[in-house]
Amino acid sequence: MKLPHTKYYLVLALTSCFYACMETSHSGVYQKLLESDLSPLESGKAKFLYGDMGGIFPHTLKTNAFVYKITVLALKEADSSLPDKPAPSLFAKYGFAFPKKVWNWEKAPLPGDDKPTGLIFGKISGTHPTKGKYYFEVADFGCGSCHGSLLYGKDGNPTGQYALGMPNASLNLDAFAHDVFKGYRIIIQWSNKMFEQRMLALYPEIPKQEMAGLKIVFHSMKKQVKKIIETRGVVASYKIGGPGMVNGIGAIKSGLGMLDNSVYNKSEVSLVNIPALAGRSYRSSLLVSGNYTPLNNDFFYEISSKDTNYQHDQEMAVIISLFTIGTMGYNAEMAKKSIPDIKKVMDFLSKLETPPFPGTINVEKSEKGRVVFQRDCQSCHGKYEGTPLRNALASFPNKFIPVTEIKTDSVRCMALTGDNIKKLHKIYLGKYVDARVNKGYVAPILSGLWATAPYLHNGSVPTIWHLMHPESRPGKFYCGGHGLDYEKLGIRGEMRDGIYKYPEGYRPFSDYEIYDTKETGLSNSGHAEQFEQLTEQEKDYLLEFLKTL
Numbered sequence: 001m002k003l004p005h006t007k008y009y010l011v012l013a014l015t016s017c018f019y020a021c022m023e024t025s026h027s028g029v030y031q032k033l034l035e036s037d038l039s040p041l042e043s044g045k046a047k048f049l050y051g052d053m054g055g056i057f058p059h060t061l062k063t064n065a066f067v068y069k070i071t072v073l074a075l076k077e078a079d080s081s082l083p084d085k086p087a088p089s090l091f092a093k094y095g096f097a098f099p100k101k102v103w104n105w106e107k108a109p110l111p112g113d114d115k116p117t118g119l120i121f122g123k124i125s126g127t128h129p130t131k132g133k134y135y136f137e138v139a140d141f142g143c144g145s146c147h148g149s150l151l152y153g154k155d156g157n158p159t160g161q162y163a164l165g166m167p168n169a170s171l172n173l174d175a176f177a178h179d180v181f182k183g184y185r186i187i188i189q190w191s192n193k194m195f196e197q198r199m200l201a202l203y204p205e206i207p208k209q210e211m212a213g214l215k216i217v218f219h220s221m222k223k224q225v226k227k228i229i230e231t232r233g234v235v236a237s238y239k240i241g242g243p244g245m246v247n248g249i250g251a252i253k254s255g256l257g258m259l260d261n262s263v264y265n266k267s268e269v270s271l272v273n274i275p276a277l278a279g280r281s282y283r284s285s286l287l288v289s290g291n292y293t294p295l296n297n298d299f300f301y302e303i304s305s306k307d308t309n310y311q312h313d314q315e316m317a318v319i320i321s322l323f324t325i326g327t328m329g330y331n332a333e334m335a336k337k338s339i340p341d342i343k344k345v346m347d348f349l350s351k352l353e354t355p356p357f358p359g360t361i362n363v364e365k366s367e368k369g370r371v372v373f374q375r376d377c378q379s380c381h382g383k384y385e386g387t388p389l390r391n392a393l394a395s396f397p398n399k400f401i402p403v404t405e406i407k408t409d410s411v412r413c414m415a416l417t418g419d420n421i422k423k424l425h426k427i428y429l430g431k432y433v434d435a436r437v438n439k440g441y442v443a444p445i446l447s448g449l450w451a452t453a454p455y456l457h458n459g460s461v462p463t464i465w466h467l468m469h470p471e472s473r474p475g476k477f478y479c480g481g482h483g484l485d486y487e488k489l490g491i492r493g494e495m496r497d498g499i500y501k502y503p504e505g506y507r508p509f510s511d512y513e514i515y516d517t518k519e520t521g522l523s524n525s526g527h528a529e530q531f532e533q534l535t536e537q538e539k540d541y542l543l544e545f546l547k548t549l
Ligand code: HEC
Pocket: 001, 002, 003, 053, 141, 142, 143, 144, 145, 146, 147, 245, 246, 248, 249, 272, 273, 274, 275, 277, 280, 283, 285, 286, 287, 288, 289, 320, 323, 324, 327, 328, 342, 345
């Protein structure tokens, strides 16, 4: 989980009186969903896509949430080459999705008004002592912003559909947050009058009470932004992420006061690729290093389909509630309040399936690949059962491998320290959740693998073919807005000038970045020995089988 957290990501250092006079309400779409007659499954989906998990504002205005229209204005100022149109052009470049349909929720309403899918919205309203009645619209990062993705089609390009639970490998919250802040730096130089004029140029129909609200925010953001400029100078106190990656550990440390937020902490770079969420009922603990488990539970033990159960899912929800501190900018108290909603989300996640591979599968090869998988991979990655075309997880060992053995990048598994855990215990854990430092990684569930490139916990390898050929893994590659290659299985590209770039003529649907495996935390080493003994033919068969998961 991630995020452009930061005490001051935004904007409002308001007085307590001001808070007291504020009321928050859900966005129209979410309110309608809450009032309609939803099955438990749909209710879980609704919370996943639109839920504020018990009420986000106003605390989050000091952390992750943002005042939507001011952000649009800031993004526009940060890039003057963009057309005078609020969205989607402004948001799509950061990988936010604007789908036409949700693949695994036929009846899902979409946010409308050109708003990106995955953000959650709410309205804050109140009466100001001198300015009278006001309101403004706020947005925050819902589960769907990271854990929802455009679905790729037969040709390896994205379709107009969106899959809940699949990772958004193009979402670049780092670029987003930095550009918003760049815009803020410009905006705060403006007079009130100029602010109003610019806002009206963007949104000519803006009602008076909303303009009043935006002006109140504008006033207080000036102070707040100046304070950040004078102290750490950048939007967050740690590295936020890159395409498809976020710094969940950095975010949670910052949110719980374990980082000095007045400076930029350059060693906080533990970026993790957003995971696919299918099969979570098979996990005995959560996160790439298996750091959290329900209280009185072992961290690592095998779970087969007959062992999965409602109670375990509900206990997992309690762990996930802790993540809202990093991803949504909650404080510990709000995170606890999010538990009932996240339990509903688990009703959905426990039934979640990954989208089937849209290309063609060579059945003969995949069946031969199954044999290789059972021989060399299953003991760590779990048992899959099904047909030559599609296989589902039947049992998962939750196998933890020390980093000295798997030899992948060690930054993430070392990022959480014993001191952090102690502090977490004081603030949050203890009653329901157990946590510990684990110096290594859990062999992940591989379901949906065809759509989740790049690979490894830090997203350092662009395709499965490269993973299987460690000597050929590129030191640098493009990521973000990519197409998929179904032969190599992963990001579509070719080596040019020593960089694995998109094919000539390909137009990415969002801005890309060059992933540099020389940077701290982004090494592409490790998980090599597991492929050493395989022949080229076996690798070919295995790759075909992996498409069926
Ligand atoms: C800002 C992006 C972001 C948002 C928003 C977000 N997550 Fe995550 N989530 C992540 C990342 C990244 C990880 C992996 C972190 C790690 O393992 O260190 C993760 C991990 C998880 C896991 C554990 C997966 C595993 O097997 O270890 C679950 C479950 C999960 N998220 C559910 C949710 C839910 C439910 C929401 C909404 C309340 C949510 N996330 C919001 C980015 C996000």
